Amino acid sequence: MQDFxxxxxxxxxxxSNPSQAVIRQVERLRDALxxxxNKAEAKKLSSLLSSVDKTCDMAPSRIQRSKVLFSGEKLTAKTPVPVDKxxxxxxxxxxxxxxxxxESPLLNHNVEAAIQSILSEWQHFDKLAKIEAQPARSCLIYGLPGTGKTHLALWLAKHMQxxxxLARLDGLMSSFLGTTSRNIGNLFSFSSKYRCILMLDEFDAIAKLRNDPQEVGEVKRVVNTLLQNLDARKDFGFTIGITNHETLLDPAIWRRFDVQxxxxxxxxxxxxxxxxxxMAPLKFTEEEIKFLSWCIEGGSGADVKSLVQWLKKSRVLNKGDAPDxxxxxxxxxxxxxxxxxxxxKNLLAHGDEDLITTLLSDKRYNFKKKEIALLMGITQSALSKKLAKHKDAGSEAAYA
Ligand SMILES: Nc1ncnc2c1ncn2[C@@H]1O[C@H](COP(=O)(O)OP(=O)(O)OP(=O)(O)O)[C@@H](O)[C@H]1O
Ligand SMILES: [Mg+2]
Structure with missing residues (x-):
């Protein structure tokens, strides 16, 4: 379909900022297509819709209700922020x-469902109150660098309105460890005075193992201060810890978080x-996206972003004369x-033939010869010739 x-x-x-009316209209368009x-186009709209469906369950009135769970004064742009003395x-x-x-982060289905369950507890806190339960008050987010942890935490906060x-490590950490403990105490008192979400990004820096042989007594005191403050905050607002180095966290800290x-x-x-x-607003074909997924598999969301942004730049710079x-x-x-x-990287660097045979034999991606030819900017018969030559060279090598 032209201009789709x-x-x-x-x-x-x-x-990206959906209302029920917008969703309804996109659904109508999908059904009409x-x-x-126009099955391929309808499928694309379905995939757009599936990434927002659950997010939109958070109707504004429900989000407002979550405010009941936050006590304290209102933070404004004029509220003075505590500083290192x-x-x-x-x-x-x-x-x-x-x-x-x-924009909601794009996550694997089971993770998305788990995150929705946290938001759902906040939406239905009144139901939980009837059984003397309350929603999760703290959440530790961990995983490899660039997987979207900070993005997810900020998006969660957006939905809690x-x-x-956001703790600043450069402010909190002092070469005088006693000062670090005092700063942590001041940060937590500030967060509990106001209605807010406390976010501790790169959390491992302050929550290292107490029995780390490299570190001495004062570090234990910093961790103990953190433990006491996390305990004191248990009934206030929402606290999010984020780390790439979950194994460095003290097990006692780990336990303080309701969900991990x-x-x-x-x-x-x-x-x-x-x-x-x-890639928006540019467009890649199905086989191009499939090939890019194959190339970047195992990488993080941030890696995908770098790759796609780089490709977008080369598309624009090589207009009309873009390499395959x-x-x-x-x-x-x-x-x-x-x-x-x-x-x-090796396959990409050395010889098309090995790359072609590897792509053809990857059952998960199920590449067709036609698709690979398009990706390489050659005809299908040129691709078959390359393969035949490769096969001959392989059998010659086997008999040599
Ligand atoms: N799953 C994802 N969905 C959407 N965007 C993502 C995803 N993963 C990464 N990104 C994007 O990649 C960039 C880096 O993400 P982010 O800073 O949230 O990662 P991180 O896990 O906090 O990384 P680090 O551990 O290095 O702090 C952001 O621009 C983010 O929007
Ligand atoms: Mg981060």
Whole structure:
């Protein structure tokens, strides 16, 4: 369907801040397209809709109700933030809901469902109160770098419609460990005085194992201060800890969090959605997205973002004379050695034939010869010739 990519971009933009009316109209469009036989386009709209469906369950009236669970004074842009007494560095930065990301992070299905369950507890806190239970008050988010942990935490805060008190490690940590403990105490008192979500990003820096042989008595005191403050905050607002180094966390700290969510690297399905999402407003074909997913598999969302942004730049710069996608990926893998699996980097760098046979034999992606030919910018018969030559060379080598 001509110009569908513009319609898709329009739908994506309106669904980034969805209302029930917008969703209904996109559903109507999807159904009409399917009826007219435009199955691929209808499928794309379904995938856009599935990434917002659950988010929209958070109707504004319900979000407002979660405010009941937050006690304390209202934070405003004028509220003075506590500072380190020696250096005057602020201990936190305040982020108001309107500054927080609207776009939900794209996560594997089971993680998405688990996160929805936290939001659902907050929506239905009154039902929980009847059985003398309360929603989770704290959440530890951990996982490899670049998997979207900070993005997820900020998005959660957006949905709770509360300002975020984002701890600043440069302010909190002092070369005088006694000062660090005092700063932690001041940060927590501030967060419990105001209605807010306390967010401790790169949390491992202050929550290291108490029995780390490298560290001495004062560090234990810092961790103990943290434990006491986390305990005291148990009935206030919401606290989010984020770390890449969960094994460095003291087990006692670990236990203080009501829920602990591991953010995995994206599954192939999520990779596909991430690529589609980051590439807007440009468009890649199905086989291009499939090939990019194959290349970046095992990487984080941040890796996918770098790859897609790099490709977008080269598309724009090489307008009309763009090299084929395989050639572009060869370049990207040289410029981003740490972002591509070394085996795949090798395949991209050496000889098309090995790459073709590997792609054809990868059962999960199920590449067709026609698709690979398109990716390499050659005809299908040229691809078959390459393969035949490769086969002959292989058998000659076997008999040599
Ligand atoms: N699953 C995802 N969905 C959407 N965007 C993502 C995802 N993962 C990463 N990103 C994007 O990649 C960038 C880095 O993400 P973010 O900073 O949240 O990762 P992180 O896990 O906190 O990384 P680090 O451990 O290095 O702090 C952001 O621009 C973010 O939007
Ligand atoms: Mg982060």
């Amino acid at each position: 990519h513009i319609i898709q971009a329009l739908c994506r933009a309106s669904l 399917a009826k007219e036989g 020696e250096t005057s560095t602020p201990l936190a930065e305040i982020l108001f809901p309107e500054e927080l990301p609207n 509360m300002p975020v008190v 969510i591991e953010i995995p690297t994206p599954s192939p399905e999520v990779l596909y959605k991430l690529i589609e999402n980051f 996608l395989v050639a572009l990926l060869q370049r990207f893998s040289v410029l981003n050695a740490g972002r591509i699996d070394p085996n795949k």
